[in-house]
Amino acid sequence: MEEKKKKEIINDLITFTKSKDYYKKIGKAWKRDYLLFGPPGTGKSTMIAAMANLLEYDVYDLELTTVKDNTELRKLLIDTSSKSIIVIEDIDCSLDLTGQRKKKEEKDEEGDAKDPTSKKKKEDQEKSNESSKVTLSGLLNFIDGLWSACGGERIIVFTTNYVEKLDPALIRRGRMDKHIELSYYCFEAFKVLARNYLDLESHDLFETIGKLLEETKSSPADVAENLMPKSAEEDADPCLGKLMKAFEKAKEEAKLKAEEEEKVKAEEEKKAKDEKEGKDKKSDEEVKEKKTTGEEVKENGG
Numbered sequence: 001m002e003e004k005k006k007k008e009i010i011n012d013l014i015t016f017t018k019s020k021d022y023y024k025k026i027g028k029a030w031k032r033d034y035l036l037f038g039p040p041g042t043g044k045s046t047m048i049a050a051m052a053n054l055l056e057y058d059v060y061d062l063e064l065t066t067v068k069d070n071t072e073l074r075k076l077l078i079d080t081s082s083k084s085i086i087v088i089e090d091i092d093c094s095l096d097l098t099g100q101r102k103k104k105e106e107k108d109e110e111g112d113a114k115d116p117t118s119k120k121k122k123e124d125q126e127k128s129n130e131s132s133k134v135t136l137s138g139l140l141n142f143i144d145g146l147w148s149a150c151g152g153e154r155i156i157v158f159t160t161n162y163v164e165k166l167d168p169a170l171i172r173r174g175r176m177d178k179h180i181e182l183s184y185y186c187f188e189a190f191k192v193l194a195r196n197y198l199d200l201e202s203h204d205l206f207e208t209i210g211k212l213l214e215e216t217k218s219s220p221a222d223v224a225e226n227l228m229p230k231s232a233e234e235d236a237d238p239c240l241g242k243l244m245k246a247f248e249k250a251k252e253e254a255k256l257k258a259e260e261e262e263k264v265k266a267e268e269e270k271k272a273k274d275e276k277e278g279k280d281k282k283s284d285e286e287v288k289e290k291k292t293t294g295e296e297v298k299e300n301g302g
Contacts, residue, residue: 001043001182001189001192002186002188002189003188003192009178009180010054012032012178013051013054013055013155014054014055016032016155017055017153020152020153023152029144029152030152030153030154031152031153031154031155031156032154032155032156032177032178033143033144033155033156033157033158033175033176033177033178034155034156034157034158034176034177034178034179034180035157035158035159035160035163035171035176035178035179035180036048036157036158036159036160036180036182037159037160037161037162037163037179037180037181037182038161038181038182038183039161039183039184039217039219040161040219040221041219041220041221041222042182042183042184042219042220042221043182043219043220043221044089044159044182045089045159046220047180047182048085048087048157048159051085051155051157052085055083055085055155056083057083057084057085057155058080058081058083058084058085059084059085059087060076060080060084060085060086060087061087061089062076062086062087062088063094064088064091064094064134064139065094067134068133068134069133069134069138070133070134070135070137070138070141070142073134073138073139073142074138074141074142077142077150078150080154082152082153082154083153083154084153084154084155085154085155085156085157086154086155086156086157087157087159088156088157088158088159089159090159090160090161091158091159091160091166091170092160092161092162092163092165092166136167136169136170139170140169140170140175143156143170143175144175158170158171158176184217184218184219185213185218185219185220185222185223186213187209187210187213187214189220190209190210190213190223191206193220193223193224193227194206194227194240197224197227197228197229197239198227198229198235198236198239198240200236203236203240205240205241205244208244209240209243209244209247212244212247212248212251213247215247215251216247216250216251216254217250217254218246218247218250222246222250223243226239226242226243226246227239227240227243
């Protein structure tokens with residue numbers, strides 16, 4: 001992570017731990033809620049571990065799909081200790097909490113029926129809902145309702161790969177105190193990882209790698225996997241070489257994907273155009289037929 005962003009988060013966490021009297025003064029429960037969002041492999045789970053290590057807090061990993069109902073959810077909250085981090089990972093995959101609620105579900109039904117992947121996902125969602133009756137309202141009460149005031153010095157963390165899928169009521173400011181985006185790697189973050197993994201402060205290949213990072217979307221997981229030596233004989237050069245090859249491959253794959261998407265888009269536009277022309281032609285023929293029929297009736301009537 002960029003140093004400036006990292007310091008900001010550390011300061012926020014430490015300030016929270018020292019703010020018992022302040023929270024009491026303003027009449028708020030002594031807790032803080034974080035939303036970590038970004039593409040897969042960008043370090044959301046690692047961030048939670050780092051937060052727990054920094055503060056020396058316990059971590060409670062809450063799997064909503066195994067919670068029977070809102071009452072059990074409240075009980076779990078009461079059972080957690082102070083100085084703890086309560087984590088709900090991949091909140092967008094947990095039950096039917098992704099909002100836009102009824103209207104969006106009805107709108108998507110027709111499209112889902114045609115898409116086998118979406119259909120299977122919906123079936124899995126329904127099975128999950130059968131085993132758990134936790135509602136969005138129950139979860140909101142868990143976060144900042146009356147029951148959330150039980151105990152103190154707690155941090156609640158949600159993670160998601162798709163923040164746009166979540167119900168706005170769940171992640172609005174004031175409910176989620178801090179939104180932290182964990183995105184693809186930048187050069188400054190790469191240098192930190194190179195220093196940690198390979199004891200490198202600088203290298204001839206850094207400039208090339210910096211340019212490749214700007215051209216590709218690489219997650220910290222991708223970079224770390226290639227930087228880590230696979231044997232005692234491997235030094236910095238082969239590891240950086242592997243990383244550059246991975247970048248080149250990702251660049252090529254991204255190019256092919258973009259071309260494929262462009263092709264699909266062009267085909268869809270052509271199909272839509274053909275359908276429109278077909279409808280217009282049919283409409284013209286119907287008008288012509290009606291006109292001819294009208295003329296025939298007029299002649300017969302004359």
